[in-house]
């Protein structure tokens with residue numbers, strides 16, 4: 001047993017669970033080497049994927065056959081260098097405006113750029129959706145709270161300006177993958193729900209957290225099981241073990257009085273083989289929400305068979321030219337619906353376009 005003393009400040013429940021799971025020093029060294037190796041392989045894989053779409057981003061989007069125009073590096077706030085975003089505007093604007101998606105990328109709060117998801121921007125825009133892909137300031141130079149604040153700035157900007165890109169401000173869906181899914185949910189529970197004034201100004205119709213770590217306590221325990229709690233940035237990101245609560249959307253739900261949460265429709269999307277965020281967190285989050293959300297708010301989880309953490313988003317992007325929607329899911333409040341992975345993009349479009 002080693003380094004348990006680092007986490008003596010955990011509350012007793014978490015400390016007991018931690019102690020029963022913690023791995024030896026030697027086991028951890030092997031795990032750390034393996035993790036570095038996997039990390040670099042996945043970075044190479046992602047770079048390879050992006051390189052294939054860069055042509056479209058810089059040149060292809062100007063061709064007559066392109067599904068959209070890309071407005072690059074639109075500044076949503078003057079405050080910080082990374083406060084810029086790309087807007088993928090469909091070629092046609094339908095009367096009343098196109099539905100809008102604001103997408104926040106993942107990358108452990110430390111990595112990632114808006115160009116990671118060029119394919120998603122292009123594919124949503126080709127379905128008539130004005131799509132916003134944003135950069136945001138990264139940890140450790142900026143804190144989690146500052147990141148959540150930037151989600152608000154992005155939405156504020158979109159609400160005020162998206163009409164000039166053909167978007168309909170009454171039809172905004174907020175989406176995020178992994179850390180991005182965490183940030184949007186944290187924003188909804190800590191800022192949006194609490195401020196009627198903001199809710200009146202920014203009208204979010206749907207929120208879709210994808211493979212999102214919505215409970216940092218559980219995330220910490222999961223990292224311990226994997227022998228990675230010291231190499232993971234979960235605890236430093238949360239500002240120490242005491243912060244595991246405050247950085248958890250699940251914790252903020254638990255503080256609410258019964259049925260007081262005023263939120264957009266929420267659709268949790270995740271894979272049953274997620275190897276970075278335990279899938280159980282999603283079902284627990286959904287049940288808590290159901291108890292605390294006003295009855296008119298729609299809540300649902302879609303769990304995809306045989307899908308892991310990063311695959312979820314890359315598979316959705318690969319379905320770009322092959323939307324499969326022969327079997328719509330039932331909209332049922334509180335339901336956790338298992339789905340075949342071929343329906344992922346179709347299901348998401350159904351939510352956005354509804």
Ligand SMILES: *[C@@H]1O[C@H](CO)[C@@H](O)[C@H](O)[C@H]1NC(C)=O
Nearest residue numbers: 081082083084113114115135
């Ligand atoms: C934002 O994202 C782009 C990629 O889209 C990246 O190259 C750039 O460094 C980021 N911009 C800023 C100002 O940080």
Ligand SMILES: *[C@@H]1O[C@H](CO)[C@@H](O)[C@H](O)[C@H]1NC(C)=O
Nearest residue numbers: 081082110138139140141142
């Ligand atoms: C973080 O801040 C330091 C010091 O201000 C700067 O040199 C560095 O480039 C920043 N890193 C990122 C990723 O923005």
Ligand SMILES: *[C@@H]1O[C@H](CO)[C@@H](O)[C@H](O)[C@H]1NC(C)=O
Nearest residue numbers: 098099170171205352353354
């Ligand atoms: C949003 O856009 C979709 C697709 O155009 C449309 O079917 C739906 O009625 C719109 N919803 C709202 C609230 O305007």
